[in-house]
Amino acid sequence: MALESLRYRRGSLEVLNQRLLPGQLRYERVGGVERAWGAIRDMEVRGAPAIALLGCLSLAVELAGGAGPQEDLGALEAFVGQRLGFLLSARPTAANLGREAQRLRGWLRKKVEETPGVTPQELRESIIEYIEGLLAKDRRDNRSIGAHGAEHILGGVPGGGPVTLLTHCNTGTLATAGYGTALGVVRALHSGGSLSRVFCTETRPFHQGSRLSALELRHDGIPVTIIADSAAAAAMREHGVHAVVVGADRVAANGDVANKIGTFQLALAARHLRIPFYVAAPSSSCDPTLASGRLIPIEERPGTELTQLGGVLLAEPEVDVWNPAFDVTPHELITGGIITEWGVFPPSQLCRELAERGEQ
Ligand code: MRU
DSSP states (O other): OOOOSEEEETTEEEEEOGGGTTTOOOEEEOOSHHHHHHHHHTTSSOSHHHHHHHHHHHHHHHHHTTOSOSSOHHHHHHHHHHHHHHHHTSOSSOSHHHHHHHHHHHHHHHHHHHSTTOOHHHHHHHHHHHHHHHHHHHHHHHHHHHHHHHHHHHHTSGGGOOEEEEEOSOOSGGGSSSSOSHHHHHHHHHHTTOEEEEEEEOOTTTTIIIIIIHHHHHHTTOOEEEEOGGGHHHHHHHTTOOEEEEOOSEEETTSOEEEETTHHHHHHHHHHTTOOEEEEOOGGGEETTSSSGGGSOOOBOOTHHHHEETTEESSOTTSOOOOBSEEEEOGGGOOSEEEETTEEEOGGGHHHHHHHTTOO
């Protein structure tokens, strides 16, 4: 059975509850935006692209079920804006949902302006179709990211591979609609016969690497070894890692990248060991409105994620905890480049590319 983060049909949406993995494979119904908000906040679904898709699809499900104003175009437009705004409050760091919300609002405004006589029911249908299109786009972008990343990495390796990679967190099927971003690069290398092995960090405190990445890679027969986060620098040196590839939650205008906590220290270690460090992300992870990574809002999560595991105490319950979910890697440490659906870019050039494509 394929591992899918989301199962969508017109009017119906289910999510794989990732908190239960790898022990239990349970799909749960998402009837609308409130339930999606809770699933995002509680990390039943996580990963920047999957968060964006879940949010938007939950709105499509509400609209298909007849929620919102029926008679008035302006009121329907306002309803969509309000629901998207609410979804955005679930988790602050990832850019993708905000970016998709902004695009959807812009598209909706134009549609209303340029389609005189459109009825609220027709508009509602169009919004649903627009949102459904995001699923296919994410799958296409994943494939392109995989292909560009694999080619670029192999181009930098004498003899052209096979290569050993190291990755962090989960950026695969479970974090997207399909192939994955950084794990899409892993998959592309594997399917081309050019991957020796991938090392996955455990990714404390939520274990997205050991619980999720290892699960989906083994599911696809891809050679994977999990390591404790604290073993990453040693693994890079001792196991001949050719490249580190991670995902992104938000890319600032100067190319600084917010990603899962621990990414920054991986980039530092890779730099010391002269191993290329790549970020793989769709262009919807870019936020050209923020000049640098210092401005990216970093989510802090409950201390219990560090002090407890499955109800077992790992630390004294009253101890002070600092639990940021993400950190910022400065652009100069992203030595391999940022792999997008358009190709691989030096971090500082990605924003220019965005502007040239009219995506600002
Ligand atoms: O807290 P999470 O699990 O949502 O963090 C996920 C990451 O940091 C991923 O690397 C990022 O969202 C990209 S997923 C394709």
